[in-house]
Amino acid sequence: MNVLEKRIKFNDGNFIPQVGIGTYKLDSENGIDESILAALKAGYRHIDTAQYYGNHKQIAKAIKESKVKREDLFVTSKIWNNDHAYEKAVKAIDRILEELELDYIDLILIHWPTPERLECWKALEEAVEAGKVKSIGISNFLEGHIDELMKFAKIKPVINQFELHPALPCNRLVNHCLKNGIIVESWGTLIRGKCFEIEQLVELAKKYNKNPAQICLRWAYQLGYVVIPKSSKPQRVIDNINFGDFELTQEDMDYIATIKEHRDGPDPNKFEI
Incomplete structure (x- = not known):
């Protein structure tokens, strides 16, 4: 099975490659x-980036060189924390479009739940209405942040991208997203390379070759979950999609659940902007 062909439907009717x-x-x-x-x-037809990464222009160049049609691509970016005040968010959206050299962005996320997050959401909703953005979502939002946004929003978030991996399964947050019709997207899926040091994952890797x-x-x-693995090495980019020819059993999943939990990235409740 080619895992790159699987798409998931958002609550707004649009689709994202998984x-x-x-x-x-x-x-x-x-x-x-x-x-x-x-x-x-x-x-691959789904590219995930962000203002903070500072690579929009390089991505625009690579897309041009690839000759892949725009309508076949799904591009995600994120508004960085110091641009969440309404006027700054409006300008940030236009800057993202300009840097990526696109007429519209498939998905824009609020990168972290800053105090100005609702102002940023208002700017994103207006960008959807103006046709600049197809879908809007959130990143690193916890249950309380989601509840607050759901009361405020005219347009529901379609996705929440947060640290999520076998050592941080976030079951409560995952269930809260799904209950609200929000797709779950994992960042740090490979535990920032630490997966190669975890006994349970090493054993299962041997089992399935x-x-x-x-x-x-x-x-x-x-x-x-939507996954967005990255690598600077082309061969690993290809290796990362070679997981469609096997399926983990329930016993395997239960074994993975025995991994000691730890957060590898910042805590959204303690993140310093």
Whole structure:
């Protein structure tokens, strides 16, 4: 099965490819051109970026070079924290469009739940109405942040992207998103490379003749989460999608659940802007 063909429907009727390529910490010095081109050649059609990553222009260049049609691509970006006040958010949206050289963005997220998050949401809703953005969502929002936004929003968030992996399954937050019709998207799915050091994942990798990264991705994919693995190495970009030819059993999933929980990235409740 080609995992790149699977799409998930948002609550607004639009669709997102379940597997995409992440671009955090990728730039011209760290292999973004080769990475994006290898991904698009391999069949990826979903690219995840953000203002904070500073690589919009390189992504625009790679998209042009790939010759992939715009209508076949799904591009996500995120508004960084110091642009969440309403007027700044409006300008940030236009800047994202300009830097990516696109007429519209498929999905824009609020990057972290700052105090100005509702102002930013208002700007995003207006961008949808103006045709600049197809869908809007959130990133790193916890249950309380979601409840507050759901009371305020005219347009419901379609997705929540947050740290989610076998060592941080976030079951309560996942269930809260699904209860509200919000798709779950995992960042840090490979536990920032630490998956190669975790006994349970290493054992399952041997069982299926895979690597621990592919076990993590299969785990998330099987649970219905959107995944956006990244690598600066073209071969790993291709290896990362080689998890469609096996399925983890319930026993495997239960074994993964025995992994000691830990958060690898910032805590959304303690994140310093």
